[in-house]
Amino acid sequence: MIHLPEPVKNFIAKFSRLPSIGPRQATRLSFYLINQGKNEIKEIGESVLNLEKIKICGRCYFVHQNEGLPAQAGALCDICKDKSRNQKSIAVVEKETDLLSLESTGKFNGRYLVVGQMPRSGILEDWQKKRLENFKDSVKKELNGKADEIILALNPSRYGDFNASILLKELKPYAAKISRLGRGLPIGSEIEFADEETLGEALKNRN
Numbered sequence: 001m002i003h004l005p006e007p008v009k010n011f012i013a014k015f016s017r018l019p020s021i022g023p024r025q026a027t028r029l030s031f032y033l034i035n036q037g038k039n040e041i042k043e044i045g046e047s048v049l050n051l052e053k054i055k056i057c058g059r060c061y062f063v064h065q066n067e068g069l070p071a072q073a074g075a076l077c078d079i080c081k082d083k084s085r086n087q088k089s090i091a092v093v094e095k096e097t098d099l100l101s102l103e104s105t106g107k108f109n110g111r112y113l114v115v116g117q118m119p120r121s122g123i124l125e126d127w128q129k130k131r132l133e134n135f136k137d138s139v140k141k142e143l144n145g146k147a148d149e150i151i152l153a154l155n156p157s158r159y160g161d162f163n164a165s166i167l168l169k170e171l172k173p174y175a176a177k178i179s180r181l182g183r184g185l186p187i188g189s190e191i192e193f194a195d196e197e198t199l200g201e202a203l204k205n206r207n
Contacts, residue, residue: 061114088148097192105200118163150175179206
């Protein structure tokens, strides 16, 4: 049996936890980096360390840097600070990558709530409940209790429909209208991987 050096085993253990990687891909990645040489490893290591500088928006929970500002809750991302955006139209997404996909269409000018990856059990994590409670409080304070529209921008799948029903119960009192993305998106697809045109049409045809 081959005994790998401890640094390689540690790398595999850490990176195999990442989404879509797993032990086999982490093993391949470790050898790829070793063969790239010390400079490449150092640069990649520095890019990972720089992620420590990233802060989470105290309003929508997207990421921002905003150098010089403390990381307290309440520090806002660029989207939330943009007063030209429609503050009364709010898209609820699971992942930051879903937000990026919606932004890439150029067809949504509201704000967001990143609620986090929804559990398949339907039971929200405590931190997700906290995000929803903070969101409700912000709607009460900033929008007199109701947004014009909340868009449940969840994947068009069985689990997406299930999760939408959970969020609908939570958020229905806080919006004049709650909509879903139009079914221009193929059933079972993921927002993150939809092309801009298809996703733009889904936004346009929401109901």
